[in-house]
Amino acid sequence: MIRTLSYVALSGTLLFSSIAAATDETTQQYINTLTELGYPAPKANELVHIPPTMEDLENAKLHPELKRVIRRGYDLFTNTQQLRGENVFNNMNCSSCHMGEGRMPFSAPVWPAAVTLPNFRGKNDHVNNLEERIAGCFTYSMNGKPPEYGSDNMLAISAYHQWLAKGVAMYPEQPIYGRGFPAPDRPKELRYARGEAAFEENCSVCHGEDGEGLRVGNQTVFPAVWGDMSNNWGAGIVRVFTAAGFIKNNMPLGQPNSLSDQEAWDIAYYISNQERPQDPRYTGDVKDTLEKTQERFHKHSMYGQVRETDGHILGDHNNTGEKPFLKPDSVRPRTFE
Ligand code: HEC
Numbered sequence: 609m610i611r612t613l614s615y616v617a618l619s620g621t622l623l624f625s626s627i628a629a630a631t632d633e634t635t636q637q638y639i640n641t642l643t644e645l646g647y648p649a650p651k652a653n654e655l656v657h658i659p660p661t662m663e664d665l666e667n668a669k670l671h672p673e674l675k676r677v678i679r680r681g682y683d684l685f686t687n688t689q690q691l692r693g694e695n696v697f698n699n700m701n702c703s704s705c706h707m708g709e710g711r712m713p714f715s716a717p718v719w720p721a722a723v724t725l726p727n728f729r730g731k732n733d734h735v736n737n738l739e740e741r742i743a744g745c746f747t748y749s750m751n752g753k754p755p756e757y758g759s760d761n762m763l764a765i766s767a768y769h770q771w772l773a774k775g776v777a778m779y780p781e782q783p784i785y786g787r788g789f790p791a792p793d794r795p796k797e798l799r800y801a802r803g804e805a806a807f808e809e810n811c812s813v814c815h816g817e818d819g820e821g822l823r824v825g826n827q828t829v830f831p832a833v834w835g836d837m838s839n840n841w842g843a844g845i846v847r848v849f850t851a852a853g854f855i856k857n858n859m860p861l862g863q864p865n866s867l868s869d870q871e872a873w874d875i876a877y878y879i880s881n882q883e884r885p886q887d888p889r890y891t892g893d894v895k896d897t898l899e900k901t902q903e904r905f906h907k908h909s910m911y912g913q914v915r916e917t918d919g920h921i922l923g924d925h926n927n928t929g930e931k932p933f934l935k936p937d938s939v940r941p942r943t944f945e
């Protein structure tokens with residue numbers, strides 16, 4: 609219980625106001641709390657940043673209008689469902705995967721994007737800026753269409769990311785502590801049946817037997833882990849190692865690092881063997897799409913693979929979920945010519 613409470617406090621807005629005192633002592637306390645929750649301590653060369661909270665924002669010396677825009681970005685990040693039908697076509701909020709309002713280490717905290725971009729990204733083979741990185745999660749994780757580049761909503765969401773990075777130098781040379789969803793080493797063997805049983809035991813109470821989650825009115829209580837209301841086949845979390853990393857570090861809710869590595873990987877494998885909306889890069893044929901995307905993206909996913917339990921080819925369908933189109937116009941190559 610204490611574990612759960614300190615986790616909630618850490619991932620929430622209560623603790624660790626970094627502006628109040630970004631001292632060595634604050635950092636040490638922050639690291640202690642994380643290691644007590646089972647996360648590894650930072651390596652000697654790693655950059656540790658405690659992102660500021662929304663309470664810090666109120667006390668910060670920034671123009672009131674800027675504060676209003678950052679608040680708007682925060683609101684969109686944590687309740688992205690307000691863009692449902694326009695930019696979002698599933699039950700996700702950004703904070704469904706980026707826990708603790710996008711501030712939580714080992715839950716892909718979002719601020720690193722603000723200090724490491726613009727940069728080249730292999731996923732789409734060109735230089736991306738922060739807006740395009742955000743657009744990627746809209747396109748794949750939210751099974752949607754990003755707000756227009758330069759629009760009020762895009763500016764607000766970007767401003768929130770940049771606010772979280774406050775105080776970090778651009779293009780840091782050190783590796784960033786807690787970035788992404790680092791996965792434990794892959795066990796020798798992954799088992800579907802074991803994953804299914806462990807899911808039923810540890811996860812279905814919130815996420816449902818069929819991974820559908822729980823929605824009440826216009827609010828998502830528990831997001832869908834597969835099916836029409838989940839992320840599509842183009843999302844980063846469809847890579848089995850990314851799902852395993854997310855699960856090990858963040859689930860069951862409030863009990864991070866409580867599953868064994870084998871359990872986290874088996875569950876990730878089981879989830880990765882379920883259907884979800886089509887990859888926006890679909891060419892009309894799953895084999896052809898796989899040939900074009902495997903090397904760059906689907907090397908570590910189950911897309912186009914045969915499910916061992918019933919021979920179903922994963923991703924072999926035209927279903928785009930609730931989204932009335934396959935690919936948003938903003939997904940395009942960029943050549944600078
Ligand atoms: C279904 C889960 C999921 C949802 C929902 C989601 N993301 Fe992500 N996001 C990811 C994954 C996976 C990564 C890649 C992490 C990695 O590098 O391994 C990522 C990475 C990012 C990054 C880059 C972080 C870095 O270290 O550079 C940003 C920024 C980001 N997401 C923003 C957003 C925003 C904004 C939204 C809502 C519009 C959103 N995400 C919704 C899963 C998700």
Ligand code: HEC
Nearest residue numbers: 703704705810811814829830831832833855859860861875
């Ligand atoms: C007590 C309820 C609860 C339990 C139990 C739970 N989750 Fe979650 N899960 C959540 C909530 C809530 C979120 C969204 C995060 C947020 O809104 O703070 C989430 C998010 C997720 C996500 C990312 C978003 C998505 O829908 O894909 C995955 C994957 C996930 N959980 C998998 C699991 C797995 C696997 C287990 C079992 C090991 C599990 N969860 C157990 C409540 C729960």
